[in-house]
Amino acid sequence: MTEYQGKSAFSGVAIGKIYVFSKGESIIRRTRIEDKEAEKKRFDDAKDLAKEQLNGLYEKAMKEVGETSAAIFEAHRMFLEDPGYLDSVYSMIANEGINAEFAVATTGDNYAEMLAAMDDDYMRARAADVKDVSNRVISILQGVSANGLDSDEPVILLADDLAPSETVQFDKSKILSFVTRHGSMNSHTSILARMMGIPSLITVDYDASTVNGKMGIVDGYKGILIVEPDDDTIAKYQAQKEEDDQKKQLLQSLKGQKNVTLDGHEINVYANIAGPKDIGSVLDNDAGGIGLFRSEFLYLESDTYPTEDEQYEAYKKVVQMMAGKDVIIRTLDIGADKQCDYFNLDKEENPALGFRAIRICLKRPEIFKTQLRAIYRASYFGSVGIMFPMITSVDEVRQIKKIVEEVKAELDSEGIEYGDVDLGIMVETPAAVFESFELAKEVDFFSIGTNDLTQYTLACDRQNPNLTDFADPHSPAVLKAIQMTIENGHKGGAWVGICGELGADTELTETFLRMGVDELSVSPSRVLAVRDAVRKVDLSKYY
């Protein structure tokens, strides 16, 4: 049994025979040609055939893996229409009298080197694409056909690196996993692996002479390739794989489905995020929107107050990527356990009961206004809501709304457009629960922050490990507070969601549905599990 360590490009487990893929490396000789016009024509014919092949590959990839992956072949075809590329080949043939194969190889290498030298991972990864296209033309010129995958059973495919034109020719049902010696997270093989959802590794320095045809296991969680595993290891991974498959099948089958109970009651299941980097997993898990976009990262990751433009770019990116789905941004929630030096806040005896969140915003309206302006500007690009944390009174909400009106008037006078923004509050203090009917009349929605609501309702410090037995979020007092908030919210005309950790607790999903909750916002990886729980509830049955 031999283990090779690499990096995981996609997680999961694959077990099967190892197949080492080697490209037919062709040697390109430089020769002198006499008839330059004929050589140019030979190149043109090969180039046109290559473009035709690329169109075919584009169509094939469209059907198999979708537009995003297929687009690379369209780009490849355009490489062969680039005037700079063509001029380089033509002039080498015309001025130096060299053969088309050599002119194409040299031109391809030059462009590949140029891209490889750029300070951008994405562009560096494109160097392999230019070489791939050039090799295609050379193969045609030499009359060599590209080789495919020759195996009857599904295999773990090992290669130095794989070009798009190679992977697209493989029969996908024959591939359990990709393992490459080179490549990056941005390389075509990694992208394809994620698209196909198969475990894959990069930067694995395997010994090609000994592993071909052997039994292998790819552990995409730890990033290792195991060659000739012993029986115990195989059994262990077999069990892991079965468990993965079951989970995957269950959750996959829920994608695109509604969050609807057996008796037809539908709610929204949204995702909580901490920044633009989480959007990928939001979309992967099919969340209906963003129910809580924590804006703190902008402040915590900075050494000074983030500017309006910096915030605007971050919000806009998320709003655009969600393409019209709701994005609810929570304003600054600094204080208590989240501290920023440059805010120069006093040290407090009781930070959880201290100067935090909306309290800072109301006392330092210049910070608040910067954030509101950025959010309103981003609202132009989609469907945006704003929610305010740590509310305890109607008066606070009225102060906030006055500041919001000032911000909108400023934007109007500057001719800056913005969208229709819904305003809501976090209900996370007992005061907000008691005032929930009056508060509901002031806002469009409530989002219940169960972590703080539990802490304040039960008088249990969240940070104190000795209180675990007392800080039970399933406590009747907390559940009654939630029920009261939902009922009063609806009476006052606001929809009510839950964005705290309790929202993802599937033991309580039915309870929340019976209380009439309109939305549950949970971490992206919990969206499908909550959808599953909702779909098992029957509200028409009374217990």
Next chain:
Amino acid sequence: MKEFTYTITDPEGIHARPAGQFVKACASYPCDIKIAKDGKEVNAKGILGIMSLGVKQGQEITVKVSGDKEDEAAAELEAFLKANL
């Protein structure tokens, strides 16, 4: 000659796909079209040239159009950039 500048707002910058779309838009005009960034100028009708500029979000490019239908081309390209990049 017509000339205008544009600052890229797309978070990914000009990567292969929008570069390809831009090339297609340019190819439909008979005039000469160039893109420049930080003093480096390339033919806008070639995807590799545009990619070689490595234009990222927040960076400014200059588009220079000269020849037949230059007014029309400049207007269309500016609209394209605003809508896509």
